[in-house]
Amino acid sequence: MSRGRVGAYALWQLRDYLKDRGVPTLIVATLSAYLGLSPILERLPRLGDPVPARLLQRFGTPEAVYAARMAEFNFMFLRSILGTLVFLGALFAMNGIVANDRKQGFFRFLFAKPVSPSRYYGQAFFVHWVGYMMVMALLGVLYGFVVWPVLTQPLLLVIALMFVAYSGIAFLLSAAARWDWMSLVAVSILATFAWSRFGESTHPLAKLLYLLPPLHRSDEVYAAVSGTPILAAGPPPAIPWPILGWLAGYGVACYLAGLVVLRHRRLAIV
Amino acid sequence: MIAFDHVGKRYRSLFGREVRALDDFTIELHAGEVFGVAGPNGAGKSTLISLLLGYLGPTEGSIRIAGLDPRRYVEAHGISYLSELVSIQPAWRTVEALKRYALLAGVPARSRDARVEQVIEWMGLGEHRAKRVKQLSKGNLQRLGLAQALLCEERVIVLDEPTHGLDPVWTQRFRDVVTALRREDRVILIASHNLDELARLADRVGIMDHGRLQRVVDVRAGTEQGGEDRTPYRIAIARGGELVTTVFPGARAIGQGEYQLDGLTLDAVNAGLAALIARGALVTMVYPVHSMLEQQFREAVGIGEGTT
Numbered sequence: 001m002s003r004g005r006v007g008a009y010a011l012w013q014l015r016d017y018l019k020d021r022g023v024p025t026l027i028v029a030t031l032s033a034y035l036g037l038s039p040i041l042e043r044l045p046r047l048g049d050p051v052p053a054r055l056l057q058r059f060g061t062p063e064a065v066y067a068a069r070m071a072e073f074n075f076m077f078l079r080s081i082l083g084t085l086v087f088l089g090a091l092f093a094m095n096g097i098v099a100n101d102r103k104q105g106f107f108r109f110l111f112a113k114p115v116s117p118s119r120y121y122g123q124a125f126f127v128h129w130v131g132y133m134m135v136m137a138l139l140g141v142l143y144g145f146v147v148w149p150v151l152t153q154p155l156l157l158v159i160a161l162m163f164v165a166y167s168g169i170a171f172l173l174s175a176a177a178r179w180d181w182m183s184l185v186a187v188s189i190l191a192t193f194a195w196s197r198f199g200e201s202t203h204p205l206a207k208l209l210y211l212l213p214p215l216h217r218s219d220e221v222y223a224a225v226s227g228t229p230i231l232a233a234g235p236p237p238a239i240p241w242p243i244l245g246w247l248a249g250y251g252v253a254c255y256l257a258g259l260v261v262l263r264h265r266r267l268a269i270v
Numbered sequence: 271m272i273a274f275d276h277v278g279k280r281y282r283s284l285f286g287r288e289v290r291a292l293d294d295f296t297i298e299l300h301a302g303e304v305f306g307v308a309g310p311n312g313a314g315k316s317t318l319i320s321l322l323l324g325y326l327g328p329t330e331g332s333i334r335i336a337g338l339d340p341r342r343y344v345e346a347h348g349i350s351y352l353s354e355l356v357s358i359q360p361a362w363r364t365v366e367a368l369k370r371y372a373l374l375a376g377v378p379a380r381s382r383d384a385r386v387e388q389v390i391e392w393m394g395l396g397e398h399r400a401k402r403v404k405q406l407s408k409g410n411l412q413r414l415g416l417a418q419a420l421l422c423e424e425r426v427i428v429l430d431e432p433t434h435g436l437d438p439v440w441t442q443r444f445r446d447v448v449t450a451l452r453r454e455d456r457v458i459l460i461a462s463h464n465l466d467e468l469a470r471l472a473d474r475v476g477i478m479d480h481g482r483l484q485r486v487v488d489v490r491a492g493t494e495q496g497g498e499d500r501t502p503y504r505i506a507i508a509r510g511g512e513l514v515t516t517v518f519p520g521a522r523a524i525g526q527g528e529y530q531l532d533g534l535t536l537d538a539v540n541a542g543l544a545a546l547i548a549r550g551a552l553v554t555m556v557y558p559v560h561s562m563l564e565q566q567f568r569e570a571v572g573i574g575e576g577t578t
Contacts, residue, residue, distance in 0.1 A: 003348065003376035012370055020361075105357030109418055112323055112344060112351035112428075113374040268325035 004115040006123060013124050017093065017131035025092045025135050029085050033143065036081035043076075044147070045069035070148035078150070078226035083218060086162045087188070089136065093128040093163070094170035095181040097121060098262065103178060107267045118262040125171050125255060132163055154239055158225040161248040162218065168251025169213055172258040176265065191215045213250045217243045271336060271457045272299040272322070272426065278330030279317050279481075291317040293481040295331070301425075302454045306472030306489070307461040308563075310571055314481040315461045316354065319430050322459070323349060335426060343426075348375055350427040354434060354461075356415035360404035364395055364414055367403060368421065375422040389417040392447075394440075408435035416444070420451075427451060427458045433467060445470060469563045477570040484570035487563055502532045502559040503539050510551030517542045517549075530559065 051065045059065045098121050101107045111117055136159050140151035169187060174180040195216035198206050221244050224237045279292040292314045299305045307315050320326040321333055324341030335343040343349075358367050368386045377385050390396055393413040398406060406414060412435045419427070429448075433441045448471050451458060462468050468475050468489070475487045506528045507514060514521050514529050521529040531539060543553060560568060 003346070004374045005376060005379075006374070008379075009370070009373050012373070105353070105355060106359060108323075108325070108353045108357060109351065109371060109415075110374065111325070112349045112419075113371065113422075114345055114348035114376055115374050116345045266324070266326050268320045 004113050006115055006119050009120075010123055010127050013127040014131055017128050018134070021092050021128070022131050022135045025089050025132070026139065028088060028092070029135070029139050030142075032084055032088070033077075033081055033139070036077060036084075037147075040073070040076050040080070044073055074148055074150050075226050077147075078155075079223065082159075082222045082226060085136075085139075086159055086222075087166055089132050090163050090166035090170060091181060091184060093132045094125075094167045094174060094184075096174060097124055097128065097171060097180075098174040098258075099178055099180045102267060111267060116263075117267060118259045121171075121175070121262055122255075122259050125167065125258075129160070129163060129167065133160055155225050158221055158239065158244065161244055162221065164255070165213065165215075165218070165247035165251040168254035168258070172254040172261065175258040175261040187213065188215055213254075214243070214246050218247060221247070271301045272459075273334045274298075274318075274331070275333070276331035277321065277328045277333055279314075279321060279326060280329045290481050292321070292328075295481075295483050297476060297483060297486065299457045299459065301457060302452075303474065304448065304452065304458045304460065304472045306468035306475035307459065307478060308463070308465055308468055308475055308567055309478035313478040313571075315478060316430065317481075318478070319353075319428055319459075319461060322428060323351060347426075348422060348424050350419040350422065350424040352415045352419045352429045352432055354430040356411045358403045358411075358414065358418075360402065362403050363399070364401055364403065364406070365390065365399040367414065368418060371418040372421045377421055385421060389420050392420065393417040394443075409437055409440060412436055413440065416447070420447075425456050427456065429458070429460045431462055432460060433462070433464060441467075465561060465564045465567055469561050475563060475566075477567050479571040485566065487566045489563060500533055500535055501562055501565050502530055503534070504528050504530050504555075504557055504559055505543070505553055506555035507546075508552040508554045510546065510549065513546055513549050513551050517545045527554075 045066055047062070047066050049066075049069075051062050055065045055068075056062065059068055096103075098117075101110065107117070110120065133156070137151065137156070140155075143150050166184070166188075170180060170184045173183040173187070177183050191212040192215050194212055195209055195214065198209060199216065217240075220240050224239045274295050274297050277292060277295040278290070281289045281291060283289060295314075295318065307318065309315050317326065321328055322335070322340055324339070324344050333340050336347075338346070362370070365386065368389060369382070372382045372386055390399055393416060395410065395413055395417060398410050398414075403411065403414070412432075416429075416432065419429070432448075433444050436444060445467070448458065448460070460468065460471060465475075473488070473490050475489055477484045477487065504524070505514070506526075508527065511523075511527055511529075514523075518529070518531050518534070520533065521531055524530050531542075534542070539556070543556065547553060
């Protein structure tokens with residue numbers, strides 16, 4: 001039975017996340033959002049804009065037309081930025097989560113205490129997840145004040161699960177390798193390329209693709225959760241839960257594998 | 271309490287070359303003992319400590335601490351550990367770092383703040399408590415490293431080059447700390463290049479070279495059996511230098527009124543000095559060329575008298 005108060009240490013881990021990673025995530029996300037917004041800013045609807053008769057007929061009042069136009073604006077914005085934001089957020093949250101302590105030697109004092117590395121870093125993963133969701137929620141609220149409310153439960157759920165998809169892989173790479181952020185980018189590019197190039201192949205070896213993360217399907221998830229181009233005809237797309245489950249499940253499997261690596265891989269670098 | 275049983279550690283380089291960092295290391299460390307580890311650079315001391323803390327796994331043999339695998343022991347009980355290079359997040363403040371380590375060490379909440387204040391006081395870090403780790407001098411950082419190791423009353427204490435970077439005042443205080451830490455149910459392991467320090471603090475000293483335990487010197491027994499010790503001594507004479515070779519026929523003049531006496535027991539040196547003084551010589555200094563431990567060290571690692 002371990003004596004160290006790892007659970008209580010979560011507050012320090014959350015503080016570290018918010019200070020060292022949350023603030024940079026917020027800054028980079030705000031800049032990315034601004035860059036994503038600027039090309040479409042001129043299409044930002046205004047309440048006094050003339051309302052075409054067909055839209056007025058469809059939505060009833062000018063306010064309802066305005067709301068529909070803003071929802072469409074949100075759709076365009078989310079489609080352009082969501083994937084990047086989630087990927088960067090996960091990268092910022094997980095980069096070096098284990099590898100930094102190993103490289104810098106910080107593990108030496110930490111784990112001479114009655115503390116298990118798998119417990120410590122396993123908890124850090126969850127704490128960073130919570131911290132990341134706080135940052136994303138804050139960004140969503142800010143965007144809602146400046147532009148139009150965007151936060152919905154499905155959107156938050158998709159962000160949370162896509163974070164797990166990326167972060168699980170990053171966690172495993174950080175536990176096992178030294179150059180974890182480069183490895184994550186390399187794995188993401190490799191997986192996306194391999195799935196797009198050989199995904200349709202009937203060759204028996206193509207089954208090996210299932211070892212790679214299904215990141216090529218992430219865009220379908222982001223597209224579905226971004227909303228509906230309301231002004232266009234057609235029903236709103238449903239969130240592809242099986243794909244989201246596959247992506248998040250892959251992340252969870254990697255997270256668990258990362259814990260096993262931490263349990264068995266020695267911390268010192270020789 | 272701690273048993274190394276034929277422990278070996280081999281590394282394989284990128285190109286397949288095998289490096290033996292530790293080879294057939296066997297020893298038992300007993301509760302109540304202060305055990306020193308000495309050896310030249312690359313002798314395997316750091317590998318030994320990493321194995322003891324479970325940061326590395328042995329490739330041969332086994333290590334047991336109170337009957338447990340090192341990692342299991344550490345995760346259950348903790349070890350007070352000061353590493354050679356004190357690596358603490360540079361952005362943390364001194365007091366913050368200690369509070370974090372106290373939490374992880376399992377110091378109970380009701381006494382945590384008091385314990386942190388106690389080690390700050392003990393290590394003289396009061397004026398540096400609000401400084402960031404990156405702002406601390408080498409000596410203060412070393413004291414912070416020692417402070418975090420002393421937060422909890424552990425049964426195993428491992429100190430790797432503990433006086434590295436400390437000034438003479440704190441080096442002396444460190445010796446007092448180690449003396450205060452001695453306990454019947456505790457093992458203290460100190461790895462150091464400083465043989466004088468080990469001679470003062472340790473009960474036994476293991477001398478390592480090329481990954482092997484070359485010999486174990488019982489420092490206390492050596493001190494008690496000083497009469498048999500044939501360490502070379504030097505004497506400095508202000509008056510009556512011409513008498514030295516008559517009293518000590520083998521004495522060699524080494525300049526500036528100093529003479530080296532080789533191959534004599536401490537008793538013979540004392541008797542000769544008494545004779546010299548009785549004949550009117552004025553002896554201003556007597557000192558061993560090497561301490562007993564240093565002599566053993568030189569023999570164990572193959573350093574001759576003419577070598578430095």
